Amino acid sequence: MPNDGWNADYFEDEFDEPDPWDFDSSTYEQRKYRRQNRVVESHVGSPESILEIGCAEGVHSELLLERFPDADLHGIDISEAAVERARERTDSDRATFFAGEASAYLDSLDEQFDVIVWSETIYYLGDTMSVPEFHRFLDVVAGLLSPDGVLCMANIVGQDEGPEAPLTEVPILDAYKTLLAARLDRVHEARYTEPKSEDDAEHTYEVLGYVPSA
Ligand SMILES: C[S@@+](CC[C@H](N)C(=O)[O-])C[C@H]1O[C@@H](n2cnc3c(N)ncnc32)[C@H](O)[C@@H]1O
Numbered sequence: 503m504p505n506d507g508w509n510a511d512y513f514e515d516e517f518d519e520p521d522p523w524d525f526d527s528s529t530y531e532q533r534k535y536r537r538q539n540r541v542v543e544s545h546v547g548s549p550e551s552i553l554e555i556g557c558a559e560g561v562h563s564e565l566l567l568e569r570f571p572d573a574d575l576h577g578i579d580i581s582e583a584a585v586e587r588a589r590e591r592t593d594s595d596r597a598t599f600f601a602g603e604a605s606a607y608l609d610s611l612d613e614q615f616d617v618i619v620w621s622e623t624i625y626y627l628g629d630t631m632s633v634p635e636f637h638r639f640l641d642v643v644a645g646l647l648s649p650d651g652v653l654c655m656a657n658i659v660g661q662d663e664g665p666e667a668p669l670t671e672v673p674i675l676d677a678y679k680t681l682l683a684a685r686l687d688r689v690h691e692a693r694y695t696e697p698k699s700e701d702d703a704e705h706t707y708e709v710l711g712y713v714p715s716a
Contacts, residue, residue: 504635508626510580510603517559517583523622525561530698534621534707535562538654539569541690541711542617545652549573549616553646555604556580556623560588560597566619567594573617576600578607605631608642615646618653624678625657625669637681644685644714653686653712658705659693679710686712 516522525531542549550572557563557577567575575592577599579585585601592599600607604627620643628636647653657678661670682688690711697704 504631505629508630510582513579513581514583517581517587520587521559521561523558524698524700525558528698528700530696530700530705531561533696534656534694534709535565537692537694537709538562538619538621538656539565541654541709542566542619542652543569545689545711545713546616546650549651551613551615551648552576552617552619553611553615554578555608555618555620555643556626557588557599558584560584560591560599562619562621563588563597563599564592566617567592567596570617574598576615578602578604580604605639605642608639608646611646613646614648614651616648616651618643618647618651619655620653621656622658624655625666625674628674628678629669637684640681640685647686647712647714649714651713652689653682654690654710656707656709658707660706662703675708682710682712685715687715689713 549570552566552573552575554563554577557579563577575597580603582601585599588599658670661667693708695706
């Protein structure tokens with residue numbers, strides 16, 4: 503059964519205090535963002551449009567806006583508090599943020615984006631839908647990517663503890679990769695294991711890049 507626990511109330515609680523996952527303060531997270539930005543740059547050069555799914559407080563959004571000065575960015579996140587902080591943080595007329603559930607919001611879009619950034623969020627969405635629903639949702643995501651665009655994501659692999667642990671087991675992440683590969687070509691895959699000083703532990707994550715199938 504899909505899990506309805508990853509809802510707005512859950513994430514609103516998480517964002518009760520700013521920066522619940524140390525996105526802003528952690529060198530580990532900052533390195534992860536830079537790695538994703540390099541994938542974007544190597545496949546698209548200088549994008550004009552970016553969609554960020556699960557943008558949280560806009561930490562990565564801000565780096566994307568700095569690194570890609572020709573791009574407008576649309577960010578979507580289920581938490582109102584996070585989106586409000588993303589607006590304050592970026593304070594840019596090139597950025598537009600929406601608070602709401604991603605699958606409903608993405609369904610309403612009728613444009614395509616040069617870049618889709620979808621990091622550390624696929625496993626929540628995947629857990630809230632049945633497999634056929636998620637399969638269809640990926641059609642929507644893939645349909646939002648421009649013919650010359652790139653979809654980039656980073657996902658923690660096999661988180662040791664915490665609520666995400668059962669969502670990030672390797673076979674589950676592999677299943678998402680299989681579903682993504684059914685409509686997009688994978689052009690980048692790299693795995694890193696690095697210390698995160700904020701929680702005194704090492705974590706493994708993957709950075710993935712996809713382009714529309716040839
Ligand atoms: C772990 S954070 C990752 C934030 C950011 N992408 C990053 O890598 O720094 C996951 C984010 O996804 C958002 N989220 C989870 N489920 C969502 C959904 N169904 N629709 C929109 N946003 C969602 C959460 O509110 C949270 O901000």
